[in-house]
Amino acid sequence: MKKLLLLIATVCLVSFASAQTVKESTVSFNKTQVSGYLANINGYSMDVVDLAMRTKLEKELSLKSSKEGNYRAYLNQPCGVFGPDSYDIYYNVSEFGKKKTKPPR
Secondary structure (H helix, E strand, O other): OHHHHHHHHHHHHHHHHOOOEEEEEEEEEOOEEEEEEEEEOOOOOHHHHHHHHHHHHHHHOOOOOEEEOOEEEEEEEEOOOOOOOEEEEEEOOOOEOOOOEOOOO
16 A cells, blocks of 8 residues: 555656746747746647647637737637636747757747
8 A cells, every 4th residue: 555655656746847837927029028928848849839729729719810920819809718808818939948049930
């Protein structure tokens, strides 16, 4: 019984250690600094992360997208996940490396 509990605790700790983290930060948008969120997602290419975001927002939540600069924008649309109001949602997928930041997509 003790071995089983130790195994379960070890699996939980490993899964928490490799989870993505989201931080509140300021991001550059339209030549101004605005508050936003940054999520570091390791182990996936930029294309996979972008496709996952688009699938969630466009197919599952039925939002319509447009492009605004380097961002994909979902403007003035109701999103039940956030609440009953209409929201402006922007996202951008960028890759950061040790040598330098790669340009956003």
